[in-house]
Amino acid sequence: MKIATKNSSSAFAGSGRINEDPDFGLELSSLEIRHQQLSEEYQQLRRIAAERAQNIIDRFELTAEDVTLHERRSAFHSAPNKVTPKYRGPNGELWSGRGKLPVWLQNAIKNGAAREDFLIERG
Structure with missing residues (x-):
């Protein structure tokens, strides 16, 4: 059973050529705009997180030795164990x-x- 959608008959039917759908360009354009918006929001959240982290570091006078993110990260990203050839x-x-x-x-x-x-x- 085929479910009909707005784009089912135009975008992918027939020869399968996407450029036959006149709305495809508009859909793609709005997706690109949304992607840009999400990217900007993500960067803003990163800046806020960095500022909050810096405030905590300053408030508690933490040093690099006090912050163990590097150790945890390197353990997480460590190379896999070598296996002895058989x-x-x-x-x-x-x-x-x-x-x-x-x-x-x-x-x-x-x-x-x-x-x-x-x-x-x-x-």
Whole structure:
């Protein structure tokens, strides 16, 4: 069952060409204006938040050491843990055994090798 909307027959019907809809330009223009308004509001809220943060820092005489945002941020954005490789390919390629099977191992299996043939022996 097709639900008819104002734009269903003009914007995307027929050849699927958006420029056939005479209202498309107006809709796009109003979206661009709204995007600009939201962007300006967002920047204003950021300025207000920065001013409030600065007032708190000044009021309590905080130093950079007192504010631990950097430590929290770096922990949040830290690099993922390295995983020890479990398989080694014929040309030295490494794979941890996680994620998608690498192409070199796919090709080796197609040619009759077993995954276990490429296990790295642990000492």
